[in-house]
Amino acid sequence: xxxxxxxxxxxxxxxxxxxxxxxxxxxxxxxxxxxxxxxxxxxxxxxxxxxxxxxxxxxxxxxxxxxxxxxxxxxxxxxxxxxxxxxxxxxxxxxxxxxxxxxxxxxxxxxxxxxxxxxxxxxxxxxxxxxxxxxxxxxxxxxxxxxxxxxxxxxxxxxxxxxxxxxxxxxxxxxxxxxxxxxxxxxxxxxxxxxxxxxxxxxxxxxxxxxxxxxxxxxxxxxxxxxxxxxxxxxxxx
Numbered sequence: 001x002x003x004x005x006x007x008x009x010x011x012x013x014x015x016x017x018x019x020x021x022x023x024x025x026x027x028x029x030x031x032x033x034x035x036x037x038x039x040x041x042x043x044x045x046x047x048x049x050x051x052x053x054x055x056x057x058x059x060x061x062x063x064x065x066x067x068x069x070x071x072x073x074x075x076x077x078x079x080x081x082x083x084x085x086x087x088x089x090x091x092x093x094x095x096x097x098x099x100x101x102x103x104x105x106x107x108x109x110x111x112x113x114x115x116x117x118x119x120x121x122x123x124x125x126x127x128x129x130x131x132x133x134x135x136x137x138x139x140x141x142x143x144x145x146x147x148x149x150x151x152x153x154x155x156x157x158x159x160x161x162x163x164x165x166x167x168x169x170x171x172x173x174x175x176x177x178x179x180x181x182x183x184x185x186x187x188x189x190x191x192x193x194x195x196x197x198x199x200x201x202x203x204x205x206x207x208x209x210x211x212x213x214x215x216x217x218x219x220x221x222x223x224x225x226x227x228x229x230x231x232x233x234x235x236x237x238x
């Protein structure tokens with residue numbers, strides 16, 4: 001049995017407090033709304049979303065899950081925040097979208113529905129959990145052979161700390177203050193090591209670039225600068 005080692009009450013409470021702002025275009029989650037088209041662009045470059053069964057791990061209020069559903073995916077969104085799941089369900093219902101939202105951990109989902117997903121997304125979650133390697137391992141169990149995994153997280157460098165924490169949280173207030181801990185940021189080599197150990201093969205990476213002054217985002221393929229995304233495929237037989 002896979003045991004969950006990633007229940008962080010402090011992190012859950014932090015996001016519970018801002019749950020009602022997930023869909024507020026001027027709220028503290030507005031940056032996720034802004035970058036969402038870039039996330040979908042990266043995913044759709046490598047995956048056929050239409051008709052695919054996709055797990056959105058750490059779905060929050062459903063920003064990415066809704067975009068995937070609109071693109072034709074059958075989405076299961078999981079999160080440990082009661083209020084975020086309630087917000088996600090309410091918003092999806094208002095949009096006429098059939099998304100299966102669950103108050104569940106990835107370990108629990110892997111126990112009951114392992115090997116049934118074509119792809120999964122795990123965006124901006126790993127840097128908020130005590131044991132990110134365990135998330136990677138459990139999520140691997142969700143996929144069918146040759147299924148695709150999409151991760152997004154933040155590099156652990158001085159530059160990333162300046163852009164994300166100092167610039168993003170304190171100067172421009174694009175993110176709630178206290179959203180990130182430098183010690184929990186994740187170097188690309190760490191993510192690749194966990195992925196390899198879990199039976200994944202590396203496909204590609206891209207940086208989510210940001211200009212602090214113009215507040216413009218864009219993708220820079222083949223790099224892992226500050227905010228970065230990685231795609232992996234599950235090895236046959238893994």
